[in-house]
Amino acid sequence: MATDVVRSLDVPADLIDAVRNFPTHRSVAHCGETFTVGPFEHYATCPQCGERLKLRSFSANYEIEDVFDAVFEWMNDPQAQVIAEARRRVIQVDDD
Numbered sequence: 163m164a165t166d167v168v169r170s171l172d173v174p175a176d177l178i179d180a181v182r183n184f185p186t187h188r189s190v191a192h193c194g195e196t197f198t199v200g201p202f203e204h205y206a207t208c209p210q211c212g213e214r215l216k217l218r219s220f221s222a223n224y225e226i227e228d229v230f231d232a233v234f235e236w237m238n239d240p241q242a243q244v245i246a247e248a249r250r251r252v253i254q255v256d257d258d
C-alpha cells in the first residue's frame with residue numbers, strides 16, 4: 163500500500179479502543195454451556211456434543227480479528243518485529 167494512501171486513512175477511534183480492550187479469550191455458548199477458546203480461533207469444538215463450530219466469518223466484511231491478523235502478518239517481517247518490540251517498550255514506559 164502506498165504511503166500516501168496509508169497516511170490518508172481514517173481510522174475510527176472505536177477501532178483503536180476495541181483493539182486496546184480486546185479480550186484474550188472468546189466465550190462460546192453451545193449445548194447450554196459456555197466454554198472459552200483463544201480469541202483468534204476460526205473454529206471451536208463443543209466439549210459437550212463434539213460439534214465443530216465456526217467462529218469467524220470468511221466473508222468480504224472484515225472483523226476486528228482481521229486487524230490483528232494484519233498486524234501479526236506485518237510482524238512476520240524480522241525488521242518489523244524489532245520495531246514492534248522497541249515501540250512496545252516505549253508504550254510500557256509511558257504507561258508506568
Ligand SMILES: [Zn+2]
Pocket residue numbers: 192193208209210211212213
Ligand atoms: Zn454442543
